[in-house]
Amino acid sequence: MSESARDAILGRLDAGARPPEVPDGDFQVMAGRPGTVSERIERFRTAIEAANAEVHATTPAGWPAFLMARLNEWGIDRIAFGRESWAGRQLIGDRGEAANGLVPFEGAIEDFKETLFACDAGLTTTRGAIAETGSLILWSGPDEPRALSLVPPVHVALVRTGSIHATLHEAMTADRWRDGLPTNAVLVSGPSKTADIEQTLVYGVHGPRRLVVILLADVPGGDDGP
Amino acid sequence: MGDFGKNAEAALASAKLRGNLRRAMDGLMAKRGAQFADADEWSRLRALGTNVRRRSLARLPELLRKLEETCTANAIQVHWAETPAEANQVVLDILRRNGAETVVKGKSMVSEEMHLNGYLEENGVEILETDLGEYVIQLAGETPSHIIMPCIHKNRDEIAKLFEDKIEGAAYTEDPAELTEIARKALRRRFAEAGAGVTGVNFAVAETGTLCLVENEGNGRMSTTLPPVHIAVMGIEKVVESLEDVAPLLSLLTRSATGQGITTYVNMISSPRRADDRDGPREVHLILLDNGRSSIHADADLRPTLQCIRCGACMNHCPVYSRVGGHAYSSVYPGPIGKILMPQISGFACYGDLPGASSLCGACVDVCPVKVPITDILVQLRARLEKTKGLSLGSVAWTGWKIMHASPGLYRLVTRVLGLVGGLIPRCAPLLRAWTRVRAKPRFAPKSLHRLAREGGFDHE
Ligand code: SF4
Numbered sequence: 165m166s167e168s169a170r171d172a173i174l175g176r177l178d179a180g181a182r183p184p185e186v187p188d189g190d191f192q193v194m195a196g197r198p199g200t201v202s203e204r205i206e207r208f209r210t211a212i213e214a215a216n217a218e219v220h221a222t223t224p225a226g227w228p229a230f231l232m233a234r235l236n237e238w239g240i241d242r243i244a245f246g247r248e249s250w251a252g253r254q255l256i257g258d259r260g261e262a263a264n265g266l267v268p269f270e271g272a273i274e275d276f277k278e279t280l281f282a283c284d285a286g287l288t289t290t291r292g293a294i295a296e297t298g299s300l301i302l303w304s305g306p307d308e309p310r311a312l313s314l315v316p317p318v319h320v321a322l323v324r325t326g327s328i329h330a331t332l333h334e335a336m337t338a339d340r341w342r343d344g345l346p347t348n349a350v351l352v353s354g355p356s357k358t359a360d361i362e363q364t365l366v367y368g369v370h371g372p373r374r375l376v377v378i379l380l381a382d383v384p385g386g387d388d389g390p
Numbered sequence: 391m392g393d394f395g396k397n398a399e400a401a402l403a404s405a406k407l408r409g410n411l412r413r414a415m416d417g418l419m420a421k422r423g424a425q426f427a428d429a430d431e432w433s434r435l436r437a438l439g440t441n442v443r444r445r446s447l448a449r450l451p452e453l454l455r456k457l458e459e460t461c462t463a464n465a466i467q468v469h470w471a472e473t474p475a476e477a478n479q480v481v482l483d484i485l486r487r488n489g490a491e492t493v494v495k496g497k498s499m500v501s502e503e504m505h506l507n508g509y510l511e512e513n514g515v516e517i518l519e520t521d522l523g524e525y526v527i528q529l530a531g532e533t534p535s536h537i538i539m540p541c542i543h544k545n546r547d548e549i550a551k552l553f554e555d556k557i558e559g560a561a562y563t564e565d566p567a568e569l570t571e572i573a574r575k576a577l578r579r580r581f582a583e584a585g586a587g588v589t590g591v592n593f594a595v596a597e598t599g600t601l602c603l604v605e606n607e608g609n610g611r612m613s614t615t616l617p618p619v620h621i622a623v624m625g626i627e628k629v630v631e632s633l634e635d636v637a638p639l640l641s642l643l644t645r646s647a648t649g650q651g652i653t654t655y656v657n658m659i660s661s662p663r664r665a666d667d668r669d670g671p672r673e674v675h676l677i678l679l680d681n682g683r684s685s686i687h688a689d690a691d692l693r694p695t696l697q698c699i700r701c702g703a704c705m706n707h708c709p710v711y712s713r714v715g716g717h718a719y720s721s722v723y724p725g726p727i728g729k730i731l732m733p734q735i736s737g738f739a740c741y742g743d744l745p746g747a748s749s750l751c752g753a754c755v756d757v758c759p760v761k762v763p764i765t766d767i768l769v770q771l772r773a774r775l776e777k778t779k780g781l782s783l784g785s786v787a788w789t790g791w792k793i794m795h796a797s798p799g800l801y802r803l804v805t806r807v808l809g810l811v812g813g814l815i816p817r818c819a820p821l822l823r824a825w826t827r828v829r830a831k832p833r834f835a836p837k838s839l840h841r842l843a844r845e846g847g848f849d850h851e
Contacts, residue, residue, distance in 0.1 A: 170470035173626065173680045177451040180688025186448045189441030193434040194637050211651070273616070273669035277582055297652040309668040314611050332652075333637040342598055342633045347663060347670050348615070351656040356608035359648070360523035360539060361566040362410075362546050363417045369522060369570055370577065371608020371655070 194333035196296050201383055204295040204328045209379075211298025215354030216367055217375040224380045227322060228255050231287075231378065235265060238376065242267050244280055244316060245287040246308035251322055255287075269309055280311055285318035286372075291349075292327035294335055299353040300377070301335060303346050310348050319372040321352070326383035392720025394743045401714040407543055408713060414542045415712040421649025422703060422757070439642040440761045442635045443697040446627075450687060453596040453629045454678065460599030464661040466674045474504040477679045481506060481588065481621055482513055484675055488619050490515070490585025494577075496603070496610040497521040498590030499537050499700060500623045500679055502722045503735075506588070517588070518580055520609035522573050529556045535716030537723060538647045538702035543715050577609070587613030587671070591624035592699075593639060594676070597632045601676065603657040604644060611655055620662070620671040626678050627687070627696040639699055642759035646701040682735035691770050695730050697760045704754035704764060710747060719744060726754035730767045738775055745771040783820055805838040 199207065209219050222230040235243065246252045247268040255266060267283055270276055280286075291303035300321050304310035313319045329335035332351070336342070341349070356371030367373055401407055426432040446453060458468045471477035481504075485493065493510065495501065495517055507528070510517045519528040523540035527533065529552055534540030541549070546564045553572055554562040560572045581587075589610055593602040601622050603610050614620045630636060644650045663670035686692050705711040705725025716724035721732040721741060729748060732741040745768050754764045776785055794800050812834030817826040825832075837845075 169472045169476055169680070172472055173470055173678070173684050174451055174454065176680075176684035177454070177687055180684070181690055183444075183448040183690070183693065186441060186445040188445070189438040189638075190434070191438065191634065191638075193431065193438055194641075215654070269668060271668070276668075277616075281582065299652055299656075304667075304670075306666040306668055309670075310611075310615050311669045314608065314615060331637070332640070333634065336633055336637065345598055345600055345658060345660040347659070347661050347667055349658040349660070350611065351652065351658075352654065353652050354654050356606065357654055358522045358570060358607050360521070360526070360541060361549055361569055363414055363539075364546075364566040366567045366570040369574055369607035369609070370520065370581070370612050 191333065194331060196331040196334070198330050198334075199295070201325060201328070204330060205325050205379065207295035208293055208298055208323075208328050211296070212300075212354060212375075212377060213298075215298055216357070217298070217354050217377055219377045219379060221379040221381065224324070224382045227378055227380055228257065231255075231320065232263070238285075238318070240285045240318060241265055242283045243285040243287055243318075243320065244269055244283040244312055246312060248307040249289050251287060251289045252307070269312060273309065273311055280315050283316045285320055286312035286314075286316040287320045287322070288313045289322050290324075290327070292329055292335055292339065293323045294330075294332050294351070295328055296331045297351075297353055299332070299351040302350045302352055304348050304350070305346050310350070313350075313352065314371055317368070317372055318374040318376065319352070319355075320376045320378065322378050322380055324380045324382045392718075394718060394720070394747050397718035397720060398710075398714040398747070401718045406545070407715055410543055410545050411712055411715050414539065415706050418539075418649065418706040422646055422706070423649075425645035425649050425651070435638055435642060436759055436761065438638045439699075439759055440697065442630060442639055443699070443760045444694075446630045446635070447687065447693060447696055449631065450627070450629070453631055454626060456596040457594055457599065457629050458678075460596060461676055462599075464599040466599060466601075466661060466676050469675060469677045470680075471677055472680045474679070474681055477504050477623060477677050477681075478506055478509040480675075480677050481623070482510065482515070484619065484621055484673075485510075485515055485586055488585060488673070490617075490619060492580070492584045493517045493586045493588055494520050494581055494584040494609075494613045494617060495524075496587070496589035496605065496613045497524050497540070498588065498623055499534075499722065500590050500625050501588060502534065503625075503681060504623065504679070506623075518577070518584070520577055520581070520613060521605070521607060522570060522609075525573055525577070526552065529553070533717070533722075535724065536702060536705060537700055537725075537727075543717065581609075581612040581616045584613075584617045586619040586621060587617040588621045588623065589613055591622050591628055591676070592643065593636050594624060594629045595631075595633050595636060596629055599660060600633065601657075601659045601674075602636055602640070603659065604640065604653040604655070605657070606650075606654040608655060610657060614657060614659060615670060618671055619673045619675070620659070621675045621677065622659075623677045623679060626680055626683050639760075643699050643701050646703040646757065646759045686734050692734060692767060694761075694763050695734060695767060697762050698727055698731070698758075699760055700727070701759060703757045703759065704762075707753045707757045709749065709751060709753065719747075726764045727762070730762075730764055730771065733771055733775075738778060742775055745775060787821055802838075802840070805840070808834045809836045809838060 244267045291301040355375045356369045357367045358369045469480045519525045526541040536542040550564045553560045662674040711725040729744040
C-alpha cells in the first residue's frame with residue numbers, strides 16, 4: 165500500500181504546475197545581539213529565571229562540592245546521573261564509586277526505570293545554552309541518557325558560561341549541528357508547564373517541576389571571572 | 391458536515407462560552423502583541439519565515455524524497471498515506487506488529503484529521519491523550535475547539551466537575567495547580583507502561599532527517615522517550631529544507647501561538663535508540679499523510695494555504711471565532727485557517743458554508759506569521775463555490791449590484807428610487823429576511839450622499 169501511496173503522492177506533486185523557485189531569504193534578522201560573554205550570561209540568566217528556573221554560579225572545579233553541599237537544602241535525597249559523562253566522572257572523582265545519594269544510570273532504561281522513577285533529581289551536562297530565549301541545549305547519548313532530564317521531578321543542569329550562544333540560529337550554525345545530531349537533542353527553557361486551564365500558568369506537569377541551572381565560569385567575563 | 395449558521399447562533403446564546411472565549415482571546419492577543427513590539431524585527435522575521443515556507447513548498451517533491459532518504463539512513467521508518475484511512479491502517483499495523491495495547495499520545499492535529507483515537511478504540515487499542523488540554527477533551531468525550539489550546543472553551547468549574555466524575559479518587563477542586571497535579575498523577579505511570587507513543591511533527595528537516603516537536607508540558611518528551619515505539623504523523627507540507635530554516639519558523643510559531651519566546655521543550659528527534667544508547671524507542675516511524683494536500687499544491691491560487699505553520703494566531707484574532715468558538719465550525723481546524731483548509735481537504739459538500747463565515751476583515755492576514763493570504767483564498771473559494779451552484783438569488787443580486795456600481799446613471803437612478811420607496815420593502819423580503827431576522831431593517835436615506843454633496847455645492851468628484 166505505502167509504495168503505491170508514495171508514488172501517487174509524489175506523482176501528483178511532480179505533475180502539478182511547478183511553482184517558481186524562491187530565492188534564499190535573508191537570515192540576518194536571526195543573528196540577534198552577539199554581546200560579550202558577561203552580557204550573554206546576564207541575558208541567559210534573566211530569560212531562564214523568567215521561566216521559573218533557579219540559577220546558581222560556581223567554578224568548573226568546585227561544582228561537585230557546591231552541589232553536594234546543597235542537596236539537603238534542595239530536598240534531594242537521590243540524584244541520578246550518567247557515570248561516563250565528564251560531569252559523572254568528576255562527581256565520582258577519586259573515590260572510584262558514587263557517594264550516598266548519587267545514583268549512576270545503570271544498564272538500559274528497561275532495567276533502570278523503577279530506580280529512576282524513585283529518584284528526586286537528575287543531573288545532566290549541556291552542550292551549550294542560548295541567551296536570547298534562556299534555553300539549555302541537551303545532547304543526550306550513551307553517557308547521558310535523555311530520561312535523566314525528564315523523569316525525576318528536579319533537573320539539575322551544568323552550563324559552562326563559555327558555551328552560551330546569543331541565539332538558536334547562532335548555536336546551530338556555529339556549532340555545526342547539521343553535521344551530526346544525536347538520537348535526541350532537546351532545548352529546555354524552564355521546568356515543564358501548562359496553561360491549559362483558563363490560561364493559568366502552572367509549573368510541573370509531566371516533566372520536571374523544578375529546573376536548577378549551575379553556571380560554571382570557564383571563561384573570563386563570567387560571574388567569577390576577572 | 392455541520393451547519394455553521396445554526397451552531398453559531400447556539401454558541402452566541404451561551405453567555406458562559408462567550409465569557410470563556412473572550413478572556414482567553416484577550417490574553418493570547420496581548421501576549422502575542424508584547425512579543426512583536428518591535429515592528430521592524432517583526433516584519434523582517436516574518437518576511438524570512440514566509441520565504442522559508444514558500445521555498446519549501448516550491449521544492450516540495452524533492453524535499454519529501456530527501457526527507458525519506460535521510461530518515462531511512464537514520465533508521466526512521468517512513469510510510470506514505472494518501473488518506474486518513476490509510477494512515478490509520480499503518481498505525482494499527484505497527485501497533486499490532488509490536489503487540490502494543492496501550493498508546494500514549496501527544497497533541498497532534500493531523501491525528502485529529504485521521505480520527506485516530508476513534509479508529510484505534512474500535513480496534514481494541516487504548517489510546518490516552520496526555521497533553522493536559524487534550525486529556526480534558528478526551529475525558530469529556532469532545533473534540534478540540536482550538537488548535538493550540540484544545541479546551542479553551544471550558545472554565546475551571548467545568549474541568550473540576552469533569553475530573554471529579556471521571557478520575558478515580560480525584561476530589562473536587564477548582565485550583566488549576568491541583569487539577570494539573572491530578573492529571574500528572576493519573577498519567578505518570580501510563581507513560582512508563584505504554585506500548586507506543588504517537589505524536590505530531592511541527593517541522594521535519596530534509597537535510598538531516600530530523601523531526602521537530604514543540605511542547606511545554608513534557609508529555610511529548612515522555613511519549614517519544616519511554617515507550618518502545620514512537621509513531622510520528624505529519625502532513626506532507628511540514629517539511630523544510632535545512633536545520634537553519636527551523637530557527638525563524640520556531641520563533642514565529644511560539645511567539646504567535648502563546649506569546650512565548652520559545653516553548654519549554656523543543657525536541658529534535660533524529661533516530662530510534664542507537665546501539666550504544668541506553669534509552670529511547672527502539673523503533674521510530676514517520677507517517678506522511680497527504681489527505682488532499684498534493685492537490686492543493688498543484689493549484690497555484692490555493693497553494694499558499696500550505697504555508698501555514700498552525701500557530702492559531704488567526705483564530706485568536708478573528709472576530710467570528712472569538713465569539714462562536716471552535717465547535718461551531720464542526721471541523722478539525724476551526725477559525726480562519728479552518729475556513730480555507732477544510733473545504734479544500736474535505737470538499738464543499740461538507741464545508742461549503744465555511745468560506746462564507748467571514749466578514750473579510752483581514753485581522754487574520756495581519757497577524758499570520760507566514761503571510762497566508764487567507765482572505766484572498768476565501769474569495770477564491772467563494773467564487774468557485776458559486777460556480778458549482780449555478781444561478782441563485784444571491785448571485786443575481788450581486789451581478790445587479792456590480793452593474794449598478796459600474797454605471798453612474800444607473801447608480802443615481804437606483805439610489806433615488808430606493809430613497810423614495812425603499813422603506814416600503816417588507817422586512818421579510820427574500821435576501822433581506824436573513825438580515826432582519828436578528829437586526830433592525832436598514833433605513834434608506836431619502837437623499838443619497840452624492841446628492842447631498844451636490845446640493846451642498848460639492849459638484850466635482
Ligand atoms: S494561517 Fe497563519 S495565523 Fe493561521 S494558524 Fe496558519 S500560520 Fe497561524
